[in-house]
Amino acid sequence: KAGVTQTPRYLIKTRGQQVTLSCSPISGHRSVSWYQQTPGQGLQFLFEYFSETQRNKGNFPGRFSGRQFSNSRSEMNVSTLELGDSALYLCASSWTHMGGGSTDTQYFGPGTRLTVL
Amino acid sequence: AQTVTQSQPEMSVQEAETVTLSCTYDTSESDYYLFWYKQPPSRQMILVIRQEAYKQQNATENRFSVNFQKAAKSFSLKISDSQLGDAAMYFCAYRRWEYGNKLVFGAGTILRVKS
Numbered sequence: 001k002a003g004v005t006q007t008p009r010y011l012i013k014t015r016g017q018q019v020t021l022s023c024s025p026i027s028g029h030r031s032v033s034w035y036q037q038t039p040g041q042g043l044q045f046l047f048e049y050f051s052e053t054q055r056n057k058g059n060f061p062g063r064f065s066g067r068q069f070s071n072s073r074s075e076m077n078v079s080t081l082e083l084g085d086s087a088l089y090l091c092a093s094s095w096t097h098m099g100g101g102s103t104d105t106q107y108f109g110p111g112t113r114l115t116v117l
Numbered sequence: 118a119q120t121v122t123q124s125q126p127e128m129s130v131q132e133a134e135t136v137t138l139s140c141t142y143d144t145s146e147s148d149y150y151l152f153w154y155k156q157p158p159s160r161q162m163i164l165v166i167r168q169e170a171y172k173q174q175n176a177t178e179n180r181f182s183v184n185f186q187k188a189a190k191s192f193s194l195k196i197s198d199s200q201l202g203d204a205a206m207y208f209c210a211y212r213r214w215e216y217g218n219k220l221v222f223g224a225g226t227i228l229r230v231k232s
Binding site: 031033035042043044045048055056058088090092094096105106107108109110111113 | 152154159160161162163164167208217218219220221222223224225
């Protein structure tokens with residue numbers, strides 16, 4: 001089975017621009033979560049999507065948004081980029097049953113390194 | 118809110134020796150999951166081991182084992198017969214039992230392996 005894939009792997013943007021990152025989960029996985037990793041704040045949860053619905057959200061401003069498509073692929077968008085948004089953005093997928101409970105492990109993609117100049 | 122604390126920013130171990138990484142967490146819940154993830158220089162997060170809180174038996178995966186002390190809210194990782202490939206950042210993570218996949222991570226411990 002192919003692992004979680006993220007595109008692009010590297011991205012350079014300037015302040016004020018917006019960016020869209022993509023994540024394709026492992027086949028059969030319907031839950032996709034996004035995390036931001038920075039040297040100062042560590043790993044922080046952004047949001048989780050399950051069956052095209054956001055069901056968990058971290059403490060990030062509204063500039064950070066996401067969506068999930070019917071094939072479980074997910075995108076996250078950051079608008080009006082700030083220098084502090086420079087980070088490694090990690091996506092993780094897991095199998096989750098319809099009841100919403102999750103007993104499975106999250107598997108991570110290689111990440112997208114975003115640099116904001 | 119749940120928190121995870123890794124008090125060792127950096128650890129070193131000699132090849133073939135054993136090392137233990139510490140993790141404590143704070144939660145008011147009785148059922149939850151705990152994980153150790155490894156992040157090598159490639160930045161790819163790799164699951165090392167997981168533990169369900171309701172299980173009294175400590176999880177083991179080959180050279181990796183945990184010491185789960187529920188009452189003390191402690192979850193340490195023991196790496197036996199350390200190898201050069203074990204050098205990485207190790208993260209301890211907590212997840213609630215039900216509904217949702219939000220992981221709460223500790224700050225991480227850098228493990229250096231000396232040959």
